[in-house]
Amino acid sequence: MISEHLPILQVVIPLLAAPLCIFLRGRAAWGLAALASGSALAISLALLGRVLSTGAISYALGDWAPPVGIEYRVDAVNAWVLVIVSTIGAVVGPYALLSVEREIEARRIPLFYAAWLLCLSGLLGMAVTGDVFNVFVFLEISSLSAYALIALGRDRRALTSAFRYLVMGSVGATFIVIGIGLLYSMTGSLNMADLSELLPGVWDTRTVRVAYGFLAVGFCLKLALFPLHLWLPNAYTFAPSAVTAFMASTATKVAVYMLLRFFLTVFGAAFSFDVMRLDLVLLPLALAAIVSMSLVAIFQENVKRLLAYSSVAQIGYMILGLSFASATGLTATLLHLFNHALMKGALFMALGCVMYRIGSVRIEAMAGLGRRMPITMAAFVAGGLSLVGVPLTVGFVSKWYLIVGALERGWWPVAALVLLTSAMALVYVWRVVEAAYFRQASAGARRSGEAPWSLLAPTWALVLLNLYFGIDAMRTAEVARVAAELLLAGTGR
Amino acid sequence: MTTLLILALLLPVAGSALVLLLRRNPNAREAASLVTAGALFAVVFSIYQAVMRGERPAVVLAEPFPGVPIVLEAEPLGVLFALIASFLWIVTTAYAIGYMRGHHEENQTRFYTFFAFAIASTMGVAFAGNLFTLFVFYEVLSLTTFPLVTHAGTDAARRAGRVYLGILFSTSIVFQLLAIIWVYVLAGTLDFTPGGILEGRASAGMAPLLLGLFVFGIGKAAVMPFHRWLPAAMVAPTPVSALLHAVAVVKAGVFAVLKVTVYIFGTGFVTATAASVWLMWVAAATIILGSLVAFRKDNLKARLAYSTVSQLSYVVLGAMLANALGVIGSGMHIAMHAFGKITLFFCAGAIMVATHRTEVSQLDGLGRKMPLTFAAFLIGTLSIVGLPPAGGAWSKWFLGIGALEAGQVGLVAVLMLSSLLSLAYLMEIPLRGFFGRATEEGDPQPGHEDRAHGPDGGHGDHGFHGAPRWSLAAILVTAAACIALFIHPDPFYRLMTLVTAP
Numbered sequence: 005m006i007s008e009h010l011p012i013l014q015v016v017i018p019l020l021a022a023p024l025c026i027f028l029r030g031r032a033a034w035g036l037a038a039l040a041s042g043s044a045l046a047i048s049l050a051l052l053g054r055v056l057s058t059g060a061i062s063y064a065l066g067d068w069a070p071p072v073g074i075e076y077r078v079d080a081v082n083a084w085v086l087v088i089v090s091t092i093g094a095v096v097g098p099y100a101l102l103s104v105e106r107e108i109e110a111r112r113i114p115l116f117y118a119a120w121l122l123c124l125s126g127l128l129g130m131a132v133t134g135d136v137f138n139v140f141v142f143l144e145i146s147s148l149s150a151y152a153l154i155a156l157g158r159d160r161r162a163l164t165s166a167f168r169y170l171v172m173g174s175v176g177a178t179f180i181v182i183g184i185g186l187l188y189s190m191t192g193s194l195n196m197a198d199l200s201e202l203l204p205g206v207w208d209t210r211t212v213r214v215a216y217g218f219l220a221v222g223f224c225l226k227l228a229l230f231p232l233h234l235w236l237p238n239a240y241t242f243a244p245s246a247v248t249a250f251m252a253s254t255a256t257k258v259a260v261y262m263l264l265r266f267f268l269t270v271f272g273a274a275f276s277f278d279v280m281r282l283d284l285v286l287l288p289l290a291l292a293a294i295v296s297m298s299l300v301a302i303f304q305e306n307v308k309r310l311l312a313y314s315s316v317a318q319i320g321y322m323i324l325g326l327s328f329a330s331a332t333g334l335t336a337t338l339l340h341l342f343n344h345a346l347m348k349g350a351l352f353m354a355l356g357c358v359m360y361r362i363g364s365v366r367i368e369a370m371a372g373l374g375r376r377m378p379i380t381m382a383a384f385v386a387g388g389l390s391l392v393g394v395p396l397t398v399g400f401v402s403k404w405y406l407i408v409g410a411l412e413r414g415w416w417p418v419a420a421l422v423l424l425t426s427a428m429a430l431v432y433v434w435r436v437v438e439a440a441y442f443r444q445a446s447a448g449a450r451r452s453g454e455a456p457w458s459l460l461a462p463t464w465a466l467v468l469l470n471l472y473f474g475i476d477a478m479r480t481a482e483v484a485r486v487a488a489e490l491l492l493a494g495t496g497r
Numbered sequence: 498m499t500t501l502l503i504l505a506l507l508l509p510v511a512g513s514a515l516v517l518l519l520r521r522n523p524n525a526r527e528a529a530s531l532v533t534a535g536a537l538f539a540v541v542f543s544i545y546q547a548v549m550r551g552e553r554p555a556v557v558l559a560e561p562f563p564g565v566p567i568v569l570e571a572e573p574l575g576v577l578f579a580l581i582a583s584f585l586w587i588v589t590t591a592y593a594i595g596y597m598r599g600h601h602e603e604n605q606t607r608f609y610t611f612f613a614f615a616i617a618s619t620m621g622v623a624f625a626g627n628l629f630t631l632f633v634f635y636e637v638l639s640l641t642t643f644p645l646v647t648h649a650g651t652d653a654a655r656r657a658g659r660v661y662l663g664i665l666f667s668t669s670i671v672f673q674l675l676a677i678i679w680v681y682v683l684a685g686t687l688d689f690t691p692g693g694i695l696e697g698r699a700s701a702g703m704a705p706l707l708l709g710l711f712v713f714g715i716g717k718a719a720v721m722p723f724h725r726w727l728p729a730a731m732v733a734p735t736p737v738s739a740l741l742h743a744v745a746v747v748k749a750g751v752f753a754v755l756k757v758t759v760y761i762f763g764t765g766f767v768t769a770t771a772a773s774v775w776l777m778w779v780a781a782a783t784i785i786l787g788s789l790v791a792f793r794k795d796n797l798k799a800r801l802a803y804s805t806v807s808q809l810s811y812v813v814l815g816a817m818l819a820n821a822l823g824v825i826g827s828g829m830h831i832a833m834h835a836f837g838k839i840t841l842f843f844c845a846g847a848i849m850v851a852t853h854r855t856e857v858s859q860l861d862g863l864g865r866k867m868p869l870t871f872a873a874f875l876i877g878t879l880s881i882v883g884l885p886p887a888g889g890a891w892s893k894w895f896l897g898i899g900a901l902e903a904g905q906v907g908l909v910a911v912l913m914l915s916s917l918l919s920l921a922y923l924m925e926i927p928l929r930g931f932f933g934r935a936t937e938e939g940d941p942q943p944g945h946e947d948r949a950h951g952p953d954g955g956h957g958d959h960g961f962h963g964a965p966r967w968s969l970a971a972i973l974v975t976a977a978a979c980i981a982l983f984i985h986p987d988p989f990y991r992l993m994t995l996v997t998a999p
Contacts, residue, residue: 393670394640395633401562404678411682416675423675427667434659442647442655477562 007050011063011076014047014086015129015142022121030113034101037117041090041097044128048086055083056483062134070134071195077134080487081269084338085131085261088345091469092253093124095349099462100246103356107244108156116156120250122149127258136184136270137194139262143180143226146258147173150251154243165238172225172235179222186215187270199270207275216280219266227259229286229323230293233316240312245356248308252315252352253345260322260341264334268491277329287327291421293320298428302435307358307365310432311351314391317425318344321406324422328409334488335481336405342480343390343398346473350387350466354380357455357463367436372445374437377454381440383467388433390470393426397474401481498554501544502569505579505620508537513613520606527594530609534587537616541583545576549991555626565687567633568626572689573995574759577828578752579623580988581835582745586616588971592843593736595965599850602734608648612737614641619745622752628677628687628761631753632669635717639665642746645737646730653732660729665716668723673714676707680761689756693763704762704772711757712776717750718813719806721783728802735846738798743805743838748831751812755827759996764819773817780817781911783810788918795856797845797926801838804919808834808881811912815896818903821997826895828993829986833888836982837880840975841923844874847964847972857926864930870964871930873976878923880979882916888982891990 006013021040025033055061060079064070078086100120108116126146130139151173155166188194190211191202206212221232228236236256240248267276276282297317304310318340325337355365357380362369374381390397403426410419454460473480512533519526547554548571555570593612597605618641621634639662647658681687684694699707716723730742758767767773787807794800811834815827847870849855852863864871876887883893893912900908964972982989 392666395629395636396561403674404562404565407675407678408682411679416679419675419678420671423671426670430663430666430670434662438655438659442650442658475559475561478560481562 007054009063010047010051010054011061011078011132012065014044014051014132015125017043017047018121018125018128022118022125025114025118025121028114030105030110031101033114033117034104037100037121038097040121041093041124044090044124045087045094048083048090048128051078052080052083052087052483055080056486071193071198074138075134075195075197076132077197078132080483080490081264081338082131082261084483084487085258085341086128088257088342089124089127089131089254092250092345092349095462095465096246096250096253096353099249099353099356099459102456102458103246103360104244106360107158107246112156116153116244119149119152119156120247122146123153123250127254130258131261134196135194136187136196136199136266140177140181140184143177143262146255147177150255153247153251154239156247157242157244159242161238162242165235165242169235169239172232176222176225176232179218179225183215183217183219183222186211186218190215196265196270200272203271204275207279213280216267216271220263220282220285223259223263223266224289227256227263227323228316228319229289230297230316230320231289233293233297233319236316237309237312240315241306241309245352245359249349249352249356252312253349256315256319257341257345260319260337264326264337264491273329273492283327283329286323287418290320290324290327291418293317294324294425295421298425298432301432302428304432305367307367307370307436308352308355310436311348311355314429314432315344315348317429318348318391321402321422324418325406325409328413328415330409330412331485331488331492332405332412333409334491335484336402336409338484338487339405339477339480340402342484343402343473346398346466346470347387347390350383350463350470351391353459353463353466354384354387357383357459360455360459361453367439370436371439371443373439374441376445379460380455380463383460383463384440385437386467386470388437390474392429392433395474396471398470398477398480399474401474401477405481498544498547498552498571499556499569501540501547502554502556502571502624503558504540505537505544505583505624506569506617508533508540509613509617509620512537513610513617516606516609516613523605526606526609527590530590530613531587533613534583534590534616537620538583538587541576541579541620544571545580545992547571548573548576548995564685565629565681566627567630568688569621569624569630570626570689571624573992574752574756574828575623575625577989577992578748578831579620581832582616582619582623582748585740585744585835585839585975588974589736589740589839592739592846592968592971593734595967595969595971596736596846596850597734599965599968600734602648604648607644608734611641611644612740615645615741615745617641619749622749625689627689628680628757631756632673632677635673635715635749635753636666636669638717638746638749639669642730642737642741645741646733648734648737649732651732657729657732661726664723664726668714668716671714672710673716676710676714679707679710689760691760693759693761693766695762696766699766701770701772704766704770705775708758708762708767708772709776712754712779712813712817715750715753715757717746718754719747719750719783719809720779720813721786721806724783724787724806727806728799731798731802735798735842735849738802739839739842739846742802743842744835747805747809748835751809751816751827751831754813755816755824755831758816758819759824764821764824764997767817767819773819777814777817777905777908780810780814781908783807784814784911784915785918788915788922792918792922795858797848797855797857797860798842800857800922801841801845804841804881804923805834805838807915807919808838811892811896814908815899818896818899818905818908820899820902822895822902823899824997825990825993826892826897826899828996829895829989830889830892832989833880833892833979833982833986836975836978837877837887837889840873840877840972840979841881843968843972843975844870844877847968850968851964857929860926860929861933862930862935864927864932865935867930867964869969870972871927873972874930875927876976876979878920878927880982881923882920884920886983887979888986889979890983891986
């Protein structure tokens with residue numbers, strides 16, 4: 005009985021838990037949030053299992069049949085994204101308790117968890133829905149709550165960065181809603197499956213192409229594709245640690261998913277790649293993102309900001325996979341969605357532990373931490389190796405598929421560039437490692453001990469996942485391949 | 498049989514755990530290292546016997562993604578490498594006991610732990626059944642040796658560590674990985690297969706480029722211009738320089754080059770496409786330039802390091818000749834150079850512990866105080882130069898006639914010139930030792946800061962107290978082995994003929 009309703013429960017549980025949080029006090033609010041995140045993970049895993057064995061699930065909201073009613077439609081692609089988002093939610097949830105108590109005023113903590121759950125349900129909603137207007141609604145839910153979460157950072161610059169994100173994010177959302185409106189005006193439908201059947205009839209109209217452009221810009225803003233990434237570094241730097249860990253691993257991933265969903269399912273891969281030449285538009289942007297942002301990351305002094313720039317570069321990898329317009333390339337993109345969530349989650353959480361103990365994540369403040377916080381720094385090193393793409397970590401698996409994809413297209417300079425930027429990742433990770441292990445401890449570090457286990461356990465859970473799925477990527481690679489083929493279905497790629 | 502392969506990988510890991518457990522009792526800790534090393538050699542030796550019987554045991558450890566498993570497989574070339582590394586581990590452990598105590602090194606437990614890990618990774622490299630597995634253990638080897646290189650923890654060690662990991666990682670990530678994935682895309686497999694997997698799949702125009710990506714991407718082979726990490730690594734304690742940076746790590750590099758040439762490209766394919774001609778000359782240039790730089794180094798370990806750079810390219814050159822004799826010479830040079838160079842490093846370390854002298858110019862007359870050490874140095878020198886009665890003569894012989902067979906008379910000239918050069922820069926040391934006029938007692942010149950011997954300089958002299966007994970024993974074993982290998986090189990030769998004519 006209940007299993008039929010899993011698609012809606014996926015969203016509704018955190019959505020309903022959010023207002024309840026406001027009525028609870030500190031730790032109770034956290035308990036509810038952690039519980040809701042945990043149940044979201046259980047649901048998403050169940051959904052993925054079902055989808056892989058029996059194919060796509062369609063759920064009519066309120067029993068109104070699509071395309072008139074709102075349809076929630078889960079296939080291998082978004083079940084995968086749901087698992088990514090809820091995994092991170094479930095791991096960062098327990099982690100948040102101490103980190104948030106340290107970084108946020110006590111009276112705001114229930115509000116924090118309310119916003120947290122809203123953000124989670126917004127992201128899950130965007131992934132689960134099969135209705136384009138519903139996408140916009142959930143987009144706004146997740147974005148507005150994200151602005152609030154970032155603004156809660158204790159550095160006063162958090163306010164300006166949240167405001168900046170708000171402006172850029174709203175511009176993006178407006179572009180998206182304009183695109184959706186134009187599509188509606190041409191087809192009279194908001195249902196994704198329905199749209200994908202109706203659109204080929206009006207492909208040649210200027211309206212549809214303009215809609216395509218609006219949506220492209222809107223999503224690229226939300227997913228922080230270079231050069232539309234300007235909101236991201238500050239937002240990640242000044243947000244509370246738990247928020248950074250959560251957002252960096254989920255928000256941009258869902259935006260990438262929306263891009264794939266709209267352009268490959270709704271418009272169709274044939275239209276995107278053969279008519280609009282999306283691949284040729286994205287390729288230079290992706291390469292520019294990878295190279296320039298890796299370079300910028302090397303020169304950062306604040307490790308959170310360093311990782312934020314690295315995130316923009318990593319998003320470039322995902323978009324690069326898409327621009328190969330092949331099953332291998334898309335497999336790489338989808339794998340990297342998951343893998344990057346694991347590695348950045350682990351890294352930002354390790355930084356959260358550092359923040360908890362010494363109150364700063366600047367490189368010079370982390371000097372000598374290798375001895376003071378060995379477990380935390382070991383997690384950082386493991387996450388860093390994964391980011392570089394050392395074998396037996398998830399980063400290597402993504403990179404492998406990405407390079408196979410490039411070489412299949414015969415683009416060996418692109419492959420070389422990807423590897424070169426891995427070496428650049430080595431440089432920026434190394435700067436932190438060297439400070440932590442080879443420099444004398446600064447005054448702040450001298451006082452600090454190891455972070456509490458309730459921060460370390462979730463961090464290490466993600467680190468171990470990094471290693472596990474790096475050694476046995478059979479399952480993840482298989483799901484990503486199925487999802488990639490689904491996105492390219494009917495195009496013979 | 499397959500359990501033996503897994504055992505070869507796990508024994509050193511277990512050894513390092515044991516070392517950690519016994520950290521409170523140094524004698525038990527060192528005994529654990531010795532016992533593990535002995536057991537490992539026994540295991541590798543029984544694998545060797547199985548391979549000589551014609552068996553090729555293989556075991557799949559994991560399959561990270563479809564079509565690319567992590568496989569261990571014993572084949573003759575790998576067995577040769579594993580035999581050398583595991584045997585010399587026993588000797589080096591004995592040496593290290595004397596050295597580390599005599600030199601009052603700190604963090605000895607960490608040292609022995611990572612040492613064992615490095616050996617485990619070396620076994621992984623030796624028994625790698627496909628290119629992916631080789632790459633994985635190659636990278637793990639870089640990681641596990643890093644704490645050994647930076648053992649001293651000084652600024653100099655940190656800088657050296659940066660060069661070490663920087664070059665090894667970036668060449669392997671940028672060139673080697675690209676080449677590996679390229680092979681995978683072309684051939685659909687990465688398995689080491691007699692005769693190679695690329696013939697008919699890679700175009701003749703692409704082959705030179707692809708082979709070049711491998712030769713330069715395997716930074717551990719120290720082909721110029723990616724050789725800087727090796728002299729940098731000399732800041733490590735001498736046992737590390739001796740076993741890892743004369744045997745395990747560098748040989749893992751040239752071993753990988755040889756393996757790629759023989760089992761991925763196939764010698765026939767390399768010859769047919771002339772893919773390796775330009776790389777022969779790169780190797781030749783490294784041989785000569787390495788010797789010339791070695792000449793100019795007054796620091797003994799730095800001189801030996803550049804000598805290694807030069808000698809490694811002999812192995813690369815043999816692989817690039819891509820004929821049976823070249824490959825045999827190449828494989829045998831892996832063995833002969835290992836025994837010769839480890840002897841030289843052992844001597845350098847013993848001299849340093851006994852007298853705190855690190856520069857060649859300070860060695861005058863020391864040979865009369867440490868006759869055994871300097872005699873061993875002389876034997877090691879003969880082996881490196883390739884003169885009878887030392888084993889190095891055989892590998893140089895095969896390399897020389899291999900070059901002739903490939904029609905590269907110019908390369909024969911290079912080999913001869915380089916032998917002369919190495920004779921000159923290495924003979925200086927025993928000559929000074931035995932015939933030089935002794936300098937005043939207890940007045941060694943402090944080393945220069947920019948030399949790769951940071952932790953070893955500046956100790957002040959405690960007066961002469963001879964080489965530690967354990968270390969001296971190790972020196973005598975490897976020196977004797979150099980001579981034994983001249984008389985009886987047969988095991989290694991037979992293994993190599995199995996590689997060239999399976």
